[in-house]
Amino acid sequence: MAKDAGALVYIDAVQYAPHGPIDVQNIGCDFLVCSAYKFFGPHVGILYGKLELLKDLRAYKVRPAPNNPPGKWMTGTQNHEGIAGVLGALEHFEWLAGQFADTQKQSLTEDGFTGRQLNLKAAMAAVRAYEFELSRALIEVVQAVSGTHIHGITGMKRLDERVPTVSFTLEGKHPRQIAEALGKEGFYVWDGNYYALAVTERLGIESSGGMVRVGAAHYNTLDEVARFGEALKKIANI
Numbered sequence: 001m002a003k004d005a006g007a008l009v010y011i012d013a014v015q016y017a018p019h020g021p022i023d024v025q026n027i028g029c030d031f032l033v034c035s036a037y038k039f040f041g042p043h044v045g046i047l048y049g050k051l052e053l054l055k056d057l058r059a060y061k062v063r064p065a066p067n068n069p070p071g072k073w074m075t076g077t078q079n080h081e082g083i084a085g086v087l088g089a090l091e092h093f094e095w096l097a098g099q100f101a102d103t104q105k106q107s108l109t110e111d112g113f114t115g116r117q118l119n120l121k122a123a124m125a126a127v128r129a130y131e132f133e134l135s136r137a138l139i140e141v142v143q144a145v146s147g148t149h150i151h152g153i154t155g156m157k158r159l160d161e162r163v164p165t166v167s168f169t170l171e172g173k174h175p176r177q178i179a180e181a182l183g184k185e186g187f188y189v190w191d192g193n194y195y196a197l198a199v200t201e202r203l204g205i206e207s208s209g210g211m212v213r214v215g216a217a218h219y220n221t222l223d224e225v226a227r228f229g230e231a232l233k234k235i236a237n238i
Helices: 051-056 080-100 102-110 115-143 156-161 175-184 197-203 222-236
Strands: 010-012 031-035 045-049 148-150 165-170 190-192 211-215
Touching (some): 045 051, 080 102, 102 115, 115 148, 115 156, 115 165, 115 222, 165 222, 175 190, 175 211, 175 222
Parallel strands (some): 010 031
Antiparallel strands (some): 165 211, 190 211
C-alpha cells in the first residue's frame, strides 16, 4: 500500500453529507463513506477511496470478478434501482442550485467549477449557509425551556462545527416520554442512543433513556423551529 495502514485517514461522513459540501481532494482523506439515504436518496452505500489504495487493498470477491477498481469492489449485478434513486436525489440538489444558490454559483464559477459539479457544490454551500440559522434557532428554543441540557456544541460562534441536529435531555422527563409527546404535536424526533452507545454511556445517560434528538434540514423553516419550541415548553410544564 502507498501508506502505512496506521496512518490512513478514513472519514465517516454519513451525518454531515446532507448538510454541506464535501471536497475529498481538499480534505486530503484516504477514504470517505456515506449513504445516499442521508441525503434524501435510497439505502445505497457510497465509498470514495484514493485510486492507488483501492488498487492495492485486497477485495474478498469471486475470482472471475475484475482485479482493478471499480469492478473489484462492485461485483455482480449492480443495484440499478438504488442508483436511479441516487440520481433523483442529486437532481433535487441541482434544482436547489437553480433556485437558491446564485451567489454561491458565482463564487464557485470564479474558482473554475462548471457543470454538475458546480451545481452540486453551490447547492450544498447554500444549504450550509441556510442551516446555520436553523442551528442557531434550534439551540435557542431548546435552551429557552427550563431544565433542558444540550449535549453538544452550543456556542453561536462555533456553528460551523455542527449541523442543525440537537440532542438534549429535560430534567424530570424520560426521553421516550418527550418524543412521544412531541410526536402528538406533529414533530418527529428520536430518543435513545441512536446506536452511539459508547457516547451515551460516557455521558452517563444510557441508563436513564439517552437523549431526545431533533434534526432540521434545508426544507425546514424558522417558523417550524419556533413552533417546536412552543411544543417543548408545553411538554416541560406538564
